[in-house]
Amino acid sequence: MTEPSPxxxxxxxxxxxxxxxxxxxxxxxxxENPGRKAAGYLPVYAPRExxxxxxxxxxxxxxxxxxxxIIRGDAFYQSYICHLPRSVIELAQSGRLDFLxxxxxxxxxxxxxxxxxxxQLVSPEVYVRYLDLPQGGASELxxxxxxxxxxxxxxxxxxxxxxxxxxxxxxxxxxxxxxxRSLIRELYRVRRxxxxxxxxxxxxxxxxxxxxxxxxxxxxxxxxxxxxxEADAGRVRDKARVVVVGAFCEPPPIGLIKTVERAGCSIVDxxxxxxxxxxxxxxxxxxxxxxxxxxxxxxxxxxxxxLYEADPEGKRRLIGERVxxxxxxxxxxxxxxxxxxxxxxxxxxxAGAEAAxxxxxxxxxxxxxxQFQQFREQxxxxxxxxxxxxxx
Amino acid sequence: xxxxDKDRSMLLQKEMLAEHYRRLEAAPETxxxxxxxxxxxxxxxxxxxxxxxxxxxxxxALQSAMRGKSxxxxxxxxxxxxxxxxxxxxxxxxxxxxxxxxxxxxxxxxKPDLLLLSYTGCYTFMKWFELxxxxxxxxxxxxxxxxxxxxxxxxAMRAYVARQIRETLIPALEKATGRRYDEDRLKESLARSxxxxxxxxxxxxxxxxxxxxxxxxxxxVYYVGPIFSAFRGTExxxxxxxxxxxxxxxxxxxxxxPATPAGRLDAQKYRLVVEGxxxxxxxREFWRMFAEEGAVVVASTYSKVGGTYDLGFRHDPAxxxxxxxxxxxGCYTNRSLPARVEMLERYCREYSADGFLVHSxxxxxxxxxxxxxxxxxxxxxxxxxxxxxxxxxxxARYFSAANLKNRLESYFQMLExxxxxxxxxx
Numbered sequence: 001m002t003e004p005s006p007x008x009x010x011x012x013x014x015x016x017x018x019x020x021x022x023x024x025x026x027x028x029x030x031x032e033n034p035g036r037k038a039a040g041y042l043p044v045y046a047p048r049e050x051x052x053x054x055x056x057x058x059x060x061x062x063x064x065x066x067x068x069x070i071i072r073g074d075a076f077y078q079s080y081i082c083h084l085p086r087s088v089i090e091l092a093q094s095g096r097l098d099f100l101x102x103x104x105x106x107x108x109x110x111x112x113x114x115x116x117x118x119x120q121l122v123s124p125e126v127y128v129r130y131l132d133l134p135q136g137g138a139s140e141l142x143x144x145x146x147x148x149x150x151x152x153x154x155x156x157x158x159x160x161x162x163x164x165x166x167x168x169x170x171x172x173x174x175x176x177x178x179x180x181r182s183l184i185r186e187l188y189r190v191r192r193x194x195x196x197x198x199x200x201x202x203x204x205x206x207x208x209x210x211x212x213x214x215x216x217x218x219x220x221x222x223x224x225x226x227x228x229x230e231a232d233a234g235r236v237r238d239k240a241r242v243v244v245v246g247a248f249c250e251p252p253p254i255g256l257i258k259t260v261e262r263a264g265c266s267i268v269d270x271x272x273x274x275x276x277x278x279x280x281x282x283x284x285x286x287x288x289x290x291x292x293x294x295x296x297x298x299x300x301x302x303x304x305x306x307l308y309e310a311d312p313e314g315k316r317r318l319i320g321e322r323v324x325x326x327x328x329x330x331x332x333x334x335x336x337x338x339x340x341x342x343x344x345x346x347x348x349x350x351a352g353a354e355a356a357x358x359x360x361x362x363x364x365x366x367x368x369x370x371q372f373q374q375f376r377e378q379x380x381x382x383x384x385x386x387x388x389x390x391x392x
Numbered sequence: 393x394x395x396x397d398k399d400r401s402m403l404l405q406k407e408m409l410a411e412h413y414r415r416l417e418a419a420p421e422t423x424x425x426x427x428x429x430x431x432x433x434x435x436x437x438x439x440x441x442x443x444x445x446x447x448x449x450x451x452x453a454l455q456s457a458m459r460g461k462s463x464x465x466x467x468x469x470x471x472x473x474x475x476x477x478x479x480x481x482x483x484x485x486x487x488x489x490x491x492x493x494x495x496x497x498x499x500x501x502x503k504p505d506l507l508l509l510s511y512t513g514c515y516t517f518m519k520w521f522e523l524x525x526x527x528x529x530x531x532x533x534x535x536x537x538x539x540x541x542x543x544x545x546x547x548a549m550r551a552y553v554a555r556q557i558r559e560t561l562i563p564a565l566e567k568a569t570g571r572r573y574d575e576d577r578l579k580e581s582l583a584r585s586x587x588x589x590x591x592x593x594x595x596x597x598x599x600x601x602x603x604x605x606x607x608x609x610x611x612x613v614y615y616v617g618p619i620f621s622a623f624r625g626t627e628x629x630x631x632x633x634x635x636x637x638x639x640x641x642x643x644x645x646x647x648x649x650p651a652t653p654a655g656r657l658d659a660q661k662y663r664l665v666v667e668g669x670x671x672x673x674x675x676r677e678f679w680r681m682f683a684e685e686g687a688v689v690v691a692s693t694y695s696k697v698g699g700t701y702d703l704g705f706r707h708d709p710a711x712x713x714x715x716x717x718x719x720x721x722g723c724y725t726n727r728s729l730p731a732r733v734e735m736l737e738r739y740c741r742e743y744s745a746d747g748f749l750v751h752s753x754x755x756x757x758x759x760x761x762x763x764x765x766x767x768x769x770x771x772x773x774x775x776x777x778x779x780x781x782x783x784x785x786x787x788a789r790y791f792s793a794a795n796l797k798n799r800l801e802s803y804f805q806m807l808e809x810x811x812x813x814x815x816x817x818x
Contacts, residue, residue: 117729
């Protein structure tokens, strides 16, 4: 039997972890040292630096995708609520998340917000914190408030972990996540410049796995992947370059990402697993680390549908800016069904795209969507239109 | 219901609303500034202290639905690219704006001079005003009211909101209205709010009596109308709540029930606590389904979306900005699910309820997400039987009268069976 290539080894590793509904990798890490603890977080953005600074393992909870049969989850949510919370509840109720000592719920939407309350009611033994991310644009007042909130979180997690968050431990964590952000920026750059070398399916799996394992394991594999990609020029493919917008919370099934790219599109930018790229650039390491982390979010969070857009023209311009930065040919608005942030934003974003003569299509999915024929046809037709007629 | 059958307070409110909409229509000529804002976390006293008139988009949407106009507006918005999956209030409002912004009473609504986005208890509010900003191309000011995720407001949350009001909102209102902030005027208004809130609480708590002189869900949406919208802190609002309280106290003294679409409900068979907003497209038909079965609602959470006065909060003129921060924070949908469950449990006990019912609406995740867990938790804590029914706020496509009636009838039969000790029908 031949050894897999270095690249295939990384992808296999990522796929195994990303698709493991029992979080064996995270459990194994905790088992190595009985004192270790883990904190889960829901999409989109959570300050993982603070979790790490408390000595805990941050674990992204992104639902069960199309691999999880929903038995208990449907008893918690009506049919007109998106799929993610029912699969998260299914994971929790089936004991798959019982290794988490804390769960953090960011201010992504009312469903995620209320899921924090559901968790408080059904799992009162678990530490639950709702993270009310500041909205309304950058201001010193918002940064002060957010710093105070982060301080409460740091104190609470320190208590749970039995290891207080200190200035030094937080600085170390910020530096470590700066390295992660830098690596992810590099992965996105390589895909943007040579998309045939970085299939989006692989990039997605790598990032998803990275939210389950200790940061060092992700960094090692991501570097190995980048090195393997650099060593392999690959075969240039002339596909339509597209930006996928709207799938920042409930993740699309891997099959959908594959389908879009096999139908003639290259995804050159996306908002999958957006929390990894929520802070644009590095967080400064000098001065007060908690303040620096707070100001980084308030001042440099990337614009997206979960945040208020203070600039009246911002929504109209956003897609044009992203398409230009990615040198894309068009946009696919791919939103989870019943996703308020994505679907309420879509008319504004699409109007801006159309005003800028950017070709676009839109569809909705659920994390457990199993049939991709309609997406294949839609994406294929879109790619053909772009290639043949420049999208007209 | 003809005007002859209506309570005096209902007629008074009708006149107040009509006058308010007349003033709004005339605003472009009279140059009264207009500020759009939302019901939860509304800062009516502050807005009016600048001589501005508030417009509440949710009120326009629900009024449009009650007058049978929402479906056309929603269709127009969906034709314009809005998803069927999202809040029907938003689509109704967008459709209304694009159809000339003629309000529910038939008068034209003015464009806003300012959109005051009080981000309180509802994510969709943020998107709603981003969308309206595109329609009106007007200034928008943002107030973040932190969610009470741990069950209460912290001093840091309070300070954050009060400082935003002082440092961001007041300058924006000064700019939009051309008037300076007048704290004395605000304090006078807050004192009137406080007095009206006392009267409203007396009205809501009258439902502890048997028979209840009010319906605390369908009837209460009328009672809370002025205080949740443009009239909190006004002389008209104060007079309205005095009149309403007198009327309800007189009715209670006569041991009479409230007026309903099925006539006066003196013979009350079932006392219910209700969670969730009502349906507005078939409001009276929906109410009738309860009243015809002798069911009266004795407490509801929807009547607390614009303030939880019955839990003890009153506006405090001595601390004008702090009290506005407290007010915003305490609105029902800004409370955590465990806090909501505690409220419901308390209502079930304090109002001697026979049962507990959730009306879940497709449009509103702020209410709906988590309601099934709440239902089970309230049942567990109180031992009362719960029921779960579904429709929508202002989208008639999701109102199935036969289905709702069926479910309600079954539920009432179950309550009856429990009362008599008979076997519960399958």
